[in-house]
Amino acid sequence: MTEVKLFSGTQSQALAEKIAKNYGKKLGDLTISKFSDGEMSPSFNESVRGCTVFLIQSTMPTADNLLELCLMIDAAKRASAYKVCAVIPYYGYARQDRKDRPRVSIAAKLIANMLTSAGADRIMTCDLHAGQIQGFFDIPLDHLNGSAIFVPYLERLHNENMIFAAPDVGGVARARSYAKHFEVEMVVCDKHRKRANEVASMQVIGEVEGKDVILVDDLVDTAGTLCKAAQIIMDKGAKSVRAIATHGVLSGKAYENIENSILKELVITDTIPLKHSSSKIRVLSVAELFAKAIHAVTGNTSISSLFI
Numbered sequence: 001m002t003e004v005k006l007f008s009g010t011q012s013q014a015l016a017e018k019i020a021k022n023y024g025k026k027l028g029d030l031t032i033s034k035f036s037d038g039e040m041s042p043s044f045n046e047s048v049r050g051c052t053v054f055l056i057q058s059t060m061p062t063a064d065n066l067l068e069l070c071l072m073i074d075a076a077k078r079a080s081a082y083k084v085c086a087v088i089p090y091y092g093y094a095r096q097d098r099k100d101r102p103r104v105s106i107a108a109k110l111i112a113n114m115l116t117s118a119g120a121d122r123i124m125t126c127d128l129h130a131g132q133i134q135g136f137f138d139i140p141l142d143h144l145n146g147s148a149i150f151v152p153y154l155e156r157l158h159n160e161n162m163i164f165a166a167p168d169v170g171g172v173a174r175a176r177s178y179a180k181h182f183e184v185e186m187v188v189c190d191k192h193r194k195r196a197n198e199v200a201s202m203q204v205i206g207e208v209e210g211k212d213v214i215l216v217d218d219l220v221d222t223a224g225t226l227c228k229a230a231q232i233i234m235d236k237g238a239k240s241v242r243a244i245a246t247h248g249v250l251s252g253k254a255y256e257n258i259e260n261s262i263l264k265e266l267v268i269t270d271t272i273p274l275k276h277s278s279s280k281i282r283v284l285s286v287a288e289l290f291a292k293a294i295h296a297v298t299g300n301t302s303i304s305s306l307f308i
Contacts, residue, residue: 009057018287077119089271094129146246209237219247
């Protein structure tokens with residue numbers, strides 16, 4: 001057993017403090033210095049020689065967060081850390097996981113290569129946009145599931161008319177897993193896009209009349225798809241519509257869209273810091289989930305008990 005130390009990047013400080021508290025340790029002392037042109041220089045203010053180091057940082061845009069994490073990994077390796085685990089609650093650029101049109105980058109694979117080249121020995125993340133991104137890594141990857149957070153919350157609602165909905169065809173497997181767990185039906189919203197973040201048309205496949213519908217997604221960006229799906233579902237006779245999504249990217253007019261939508265509630269986690277407050281947004285924490293996963297990794301025990 002080696003000593004375990006946890007450190008945080010700039011953008012995940014609040015979540016990292018919660019993870020450290022649930023783990024039973026204080027965050028380590030790390031300084032991110034910047035030159036006048038914005039160039040970053042991380043330095044550990046305590047020894048990490050021979051330690052198992054966990055570096056906590058979501059890689060949401062801008063790319064500074066990703067570069068900062070890579071520099072932290074490199075600094076830990078050069079300081080003779082025994083093992084370096086990159087804890088990435090939100091793995092950015094995951095939506096670019098394949099060539100869906102000619103002459104584009106597979107950014108999710110590029111990021112995997114960057115993290116490995118920087119010196120990461122292990123990756124820990126939550127609800128990748130596509131599960132197959134795990135195969136982009138040749139190092140161990142712990143893929144945690146947001147259902148461990150959302151299922152207990154949904155159970156507390158005691159809603160007998162609940163059914164689940166996928167906001168698009170790509171989210172069918174995710175919605176089906178919830179429907180299977182609660183032993184209820186599911187529906188699908190089939191959408192057609194003209195371009196990124198812009199839905200041209202949408203239709204609901206399935207019966208929602210008189211039901212309390214739970215839309216399930218891995219992330220919410222501009223919330224355009226989510227709000228449109230909620231409106232169409234209500235137009236079909238649903239009693240209410242809630243949404244659950246692990247990662248609240250919430251860019252552009254997302255907050256305005258959510259506030260003006262028919263959604264009863266949007267439930268997200270704190271993998272990404274919330275920029276603004278909203279009466280319709282509820283935030284659940286993944287800190288305990290990640291702390292338990294870190295305990296399992298450092299204690300060489302199974303993490304399967306963390307999955308629902």
